[in-house]
Amino acid sequence: MGAHLARRYITETDTEPDPARKFEFDPTYGFPERNEREMVATQEQLNLAQVPVEQRDYCAHHLLKLLKCKRDNWPNFLACKHEKHDWDYCEHQDYVMRMKEYERERRLQLRKKRIEAQAEAEAA
Amino acid sequence: MAGVGFRRWAQALTKSKGTGISGLLSGCRAASTPPKGSLPGPFPTTPEERAAAAKKYNIRVEDYEPYPDHGEGFGDYPKLPDRSQHERDPWYKWDHPDLRRNWGEPMHWDFDMYIRNRVDTSPSPVAWHSMCKQLFGFIGFMLFMFFLGEKFPSYQPVGPKQYPYNNLYLERGGDPEKAPEEVKNYEI
Numbered sequence: 001m002g003a004h005l006a007r008r009y010i011t012e013t014d015t016e017p018d019p020a021r022k023f024e025f026d027p028t029y030g031f032p033e034r035n036e037r038e039m040v041a042t043q044e045q046l047n048l049a050q051v052p053v054e055q056r057d058y059c060a061h062h063l064l065k066l067l068k069c070k071r072d073n074w075p076n077f078l079a080c081k082h083e084k085h086d087w088d089y090c091e092h093q094d095y096v097m098r099m100k101e102y103e104r105e106r107r108l109q110l111r112k113k114r115i116e117a118q119a120e121a122e123a124a
Numbered sequence: 125m126a127g128v129g130f131r132r133w134a135q136a137l138t139k140s141k142g143t144g145i146s147g148l149l150s151g152c153r154a155a156s157t158p159p160k161g162s163l164p165g166p167f168p169t170t171p172e173e174r175a176a177a178a179k180k181y182n183i184r185v186e187d188y189e190p191y192p193d194h195g196e197g198f199g200d201y202p203k204l205p206d207r208s209q210h211e212r213d214p215w216y217k218w219d220h221p222d223l224r225r226n227w228g229e230p231m232h233w234d235f236d237m238y239i240r241n242r243v244d245t246s247p248s249p250v251a252w253h254s255m256c257k258q259l260f261g262f263i264g265f266m267l268f269m270f271f272l273g274e275k276f277p278s279y280q281p282v283g284p285k286q287y288p289y290n291n292l293y294l295e296r297g298g299d300p301e302k303a304p305e306e307v308k309n310y311e312i
Contacts, residue, residue, distance in 0.1 A: 004281040005276075005278060005279075009276050019279055019281075019282065019283060019284060023283065027308070027310050028310075034310045034311070035310065035311045036308060036309065036310055036311070037286065037288070037309045037310060037311050039288035039289070043289060043294070043295075046295075053292060053295050053296065056287065056288070056289075056292055056295060057285065057286070057287055057288070058286065058288060058309075094285075094286075095282065097286075097311065097312050098282035098283045098284070098285065098286075099281065099282050099283075100312045101282075101283035101312055102281050102282050102283045103281075104312065105283065
């Protein structure tokens with residue numbers, strides 16, 4: 001918690017990725033094959049449900065189920081725990097994927113630096 | 125209340141020393157004929173004039189200091205320290221508690237300004253320079269820290285959030301005629 005900030009600003013200022021900038025490595029680099037993320041809810045469904053733009057991510061189908069459950073069970077606000085958990089778990093997995101992407105970028109940057117240092121050492 | 129006033133007037137009548145009308149009037153007098161020399165006069169030049177002016181204003185001769193004569197028209201009115209009534213002792217039994225003034229006390233030229241509803245010359249609880257340093261030091265420190273926060277932002281070690289449908293091209297107001305930039309998101 002915060003080690004990445006120390007790396008970014010103090011120790012490894014040239015390799016630590018900056019999330020504000022686009023990641024420079026090709027997404028398929030290093031993977032023999034890679035699955036695309038599957039979007040379950042259609043654009044039409046999201047438009048009909050008037051889901052806010054920020055919530056139209058890869059977990060939106062769980063959100064739609066949750067909204068339906070909530071609407072059907074009002075005023076029992078404790079009724080949709082299962083749907084809420086499903087949506088939360090999906091969002092959690094999404095966040096873990098983001099963390100993995102960041103770490104992948106960091107390791108590729110370090111590898112690139114190692115290769116460059118090795119090439120320089122050999123040239124010298 | 126009117127009864128009390130009547131009783132007091134009757135008592136004053138019986139006690140009064142004078143005879144006739146002056147006894148009836150029991151010490152009151154009209155403002156139209158003040159005694160000679162009780163109003164402010166011209167700027168005092170001789171020591172006798174200074175002594176007379178001091179006596180007139182009910183001040184000791186050694187304390188009496190007129191305003192310097194620069195043609196502003198103060199005359200012999202005394203120059204009293206520019207301290208407001210806030211600074212006077214709140215617990216002493218003044219004749220006029222609200223004004224914190226005793227009867228016959230010389231009034232400051234700007235007395236109406238220095239009453240407790242208006243200008244307050246009380247000293248600050250801590251020295252002025254110390255207060256300034258504390259305030260501006262704090263503000264400066266906060267501004268500096270905000271500047272540092274802008275330069276070195278704190279963030280979570282996560283990549284950007286991935287959205288479907290070419291990063292929600294249509295939902296974010298993209299032109300439906302134009303082809304959007306292809307965005308592929310992968311599992312990891």
